[in-house]
Amino acid sequence: MGYLKCIKITKEYEKASKALRSVSFKVPSEGIFALIGRNGAGKTTLVRILATQLLPTSGSANLAGMDVVKDAKDLRGMIACVPQEARAIGWLTPRQFILSYLLWRGMDYSEAKRKTEDATKMLGIDQHLDTANRLLSGGTKRKVLVASVIASGAKILFLDEPTTGLDPISRSDLWRILSKLKRTHFIFLTTHYLEEAERLADKIGILDEGKLLALGTLEELRATVKYPYIIKILSDRKMLKPREGTVVKGVDGYYQIATKEKDAYEISKELIKEGVKFSMNPLSLDDIFYYIAKKPIEAENYEKDESW
Amino acid sequence: MKKMNHGSQIFASILVNAVYAMINYPIVLISTLLAPFAFLIVISFVSHGALLPIAIGGALIMTMISAGTSLQGDLSHLKNDFKLQDMIVSSPTSARMYLIGMAISEIVYALPALLVLAILAGLYINTSILGYASIMAVMSIMFIFSISLGFFLSTLTSDVIQSWAFTGIISTILSALPPVYYPISYIPQQFQFIAYISPATYAAQIVQNATGYVTFSNSTLLIDWIVIIAVAAAMTVIAVKKSKWRED
Ligand SMILES: Nc1ncnc2c1ncn2[C@@H]1O[C@H](COP(=O)(O)OP(=O)(O)O)[C@@H](O)[C@H]1O
Numbered sequence: 001m002g003y004l005k006c007i008k009i010t011k012e013y014e015k016a017s018k019a020l021r022s023v024s025f026k027v028p029s030e031g032i033f034a035l036i037g038r039n040g041a042g043k044t045t046l047v048r049i050l051a052t053q054l055l056p057t058s059g060s061a062n063l064a065g066m067d068v069v070k071d072a073k074d075l076r077g078m079i080a081c082v083p084q085e086a087r088a089i090g091w092l093t094p095r096q097f098i099l100s101y102l103l104w105r106g107m108d109y110s111e112a113k114r115k116t117e118d119a120t121k122m123l124g125i126d127q128h129l130d131t132a133n134r135l136l137s138g139g140t141k142r143k144v145l146v147a148s149v150i151a152s153g154a155k156i157l158f159l160d161e162p163t164t165g166l167d168p169i170s171r172s173d174l175w176r177i178l179s180k181l182k183r184t185h186f187i188f189l190t191t192h193y194l195e196e197a198e199r200l201a202d203k204i205g206i207l208d209e210g211k212l213l214a215l216g217t218l219e220e221l222r223a224t225v226k227y228p229y230i231i232k233i234l235s236d237r238k239m240l241k242p243r244e245g246t247v248v249k250g251v252d253g254y255y256q257i258a259t260k261e262k263d264a265y266e267i268s269k270e271l272i273k274e275g276v277k278f279s280m281n282p283l284s285l286d287d288i289f290y291y292i293a294k295k296p297i298e299a300e301n302y303e304k305d306e307s308w
Numbered sequence: 309m310k311k312m313n314h315g316s317q318i319f320a321s322i323l324v325n326a327v328y329a330m331i332n333y334p335i336v337l338i339s340t341l342l343a344p345f346a347f348l349i350v351i352s353f354v355s356h357g358a359l360l361p362i363a364i365g366g367a368l369i370m371t372m373i374s375a376g377t378s379l380q381g382d383l384s385h386l387k388n389d390f391k392l393q394d395m396i397v398s399s400p401t402s403a404r405m406y407l408i409g410m411a412i413s414e415i416v417y418a419l420p421a422l423l424v425l426a427i428l429a430g431l432y433i434n435t436s437i438l439g440y441a442s443i444m445a446v447m448s449i450m451f452i453f454s455i456s457l458g459f460f461l462s463t464l465t466s467d468v469i470q471s472w473a474f475t476g477i478i479s480t481i482l483s484a485l486p487p488v489y490y491p492i493s494y495i496p497q498q499f500q501f502i503a504y505i506s507p508a509t510y511a512a513q514i515v516q517n518a519t520g521y522v523t524f525s526n527s528t529l530l531i532d533w534i535v536i537i538a539v540a541a542a543m544t545v546i547a548v549k550k551s552k553w554r555e556d
Pocket residue numbers: 013014017018019037038039040041042043044045046
């Protein structure tokens with residue numbers, strides 16, 4: 001398998017607003033690449049450019065050896081996309097929708113019929129094959145779309161926020177399917193559920209305000225953070241100062257010590273001795289995102305907080 | 309890479325836009341069947357049957373023109389409410405194959421109405437083989453024109469409100485304005501120029517001439533043919549070249 005390579009991709013919708021600002025990166029086009037970022041970060045814009053739906057204002061991108069603008073015609077034979085707000089056509093059944101999608105892609109009728117059944121079986125929605133899409137639950141509707149792109153046989157899949165708005169069970173259902181799928185496909189996934197990227201992704205990109213702030217495996221991202229361990233003080237305010245690290249007030253209101261692994265263990269030992277309730281964890285992607293996209297704004301306040 | 313089956317691609321559009329709609333919602337059949345007859349009936353009654361042949365000719369043209377109007381609505385709906393166009397763009401399907409398939413699907417959709425109108429035409433329009441041939445040619449040209457226009461506009465829309473606005477404008481220009489169900493002489497002389505804004509007027513003159521009810525001079529007819537062919541050709545080029553398939 002080749003690479004996905006973006007070179008200085010910029011997208012301006014109007015003169016004033018830049019949705020993407022010179023985004024450059026290179027990742028192997030295999031497994032799952034998760035692009036994370038808040039609403040409006042530019043995720044959909046990047047997906048639409050790479051999936052040949054939108055032209056960049058400047059810059060270029062290359063996928064599996066093909067330029068997404070110049071070689072779009074050839075590339076389109078290898079890709080399939082579930083757009084962010086896509087819905088399976090309400091007045092069709094999943095069977096009718098998936099079958100039509102495959103026929104549109106130029107598949108023979110008999111093969112399309114077979115692939116429709118195989119894919120829906122794989123996603124566990126075959127019992128709904130002949131129920132109108134509009135009558136299905138949100139999770140099943142989403143799976144109909146995912147089944148369509150899986151059935152297409154395309155090896156490069158773009159899924160723009162595939163699990164947004166799903167209940168936790170449907171979400172983990174979809175995660176299970178995607179982690180199986182990533183052995184044979186390259187999946188470009190966007191999400192604002194950081195847990196999703198943590199669970200599924202081989203590589204993670206952090207996008208904020210149109211800029212790519214970081215890229216790497218979860219471990220690599222963690223390594224970019226100076227203090228990758230977090231001790232959260234859960235009971236009283238009695239605590240110890242780490243030899244090296246910072247104390248911040250987390251978004252949840254608890255005070256946290258961010259420090260290095262060795263310090264974290266030592267502090268923990270002392271906290272146990274003192275009988276203080278606490279938790280200790282390596283940084284989650286949530287924390288890393290917070291750290292990378294926005295410096296912990298509470299840190300400064302703490303230093304001014306005399307009561308400590 | 310596997311070869312694409314173009315037959316499949318066209319079939320998909322026919323399935324989604326015509327067959328499944330009719331199977332899943334049989335009421336759709338009744339609505340498409342009724343549409344062209346409303347005016348036909350009114351005009352025939354008001355004229356005590358005198359305008360029946362012209363009105364049948366008019367209904368044949370209007371059926372072809374409304375194919376484009378409804379295609380615009382259908383495709384805008386699929387594009388904006390289901391994001392189908394984005395899914396199709398990111399696939400081997402070309403804009404051209406999508407357009408051809410959708411065009412044929414609109415014919416299939418109109419088939420029941422066309423069948424009834426064809427029988428009426430056979431009964432009430434007395435004309436030569438050449439007359440029937442020119443009616444069919446005009447119908448085909450107007451179909452190509454309206455389908456291209458509808459497809460082009462649908463790719464420009466980003467929501468349903470915009471699509472409704474387009475539908476309103478096209479319907480006014482292509483069906484309300486032109487004297488399709490009655491002769492242009494019914495319009496006061498000083499206002500006739502308004503009718504000539506619409507390509508449907510030129511199409512109607514050829515058909516009305518073929519029905520033998522009104523006669524136009526050869527030079528007028530020549531202009532009529534030139535106008536509808538030119539407009540249809542230009543619209544087809546615009547649809548293929550200027551449709552917003554990949555956005556910029
Ligand atoms: N078609 C558009 N026209 C103008 N601005 C747009 C358009 N689409 C997106 N934007 C703007 O571009 C920015 C990035 O949007 P988007 O790519 O949808 O972000 P995300 O998918 O990460 O939520 C946002 O500020 C959004 O308002």
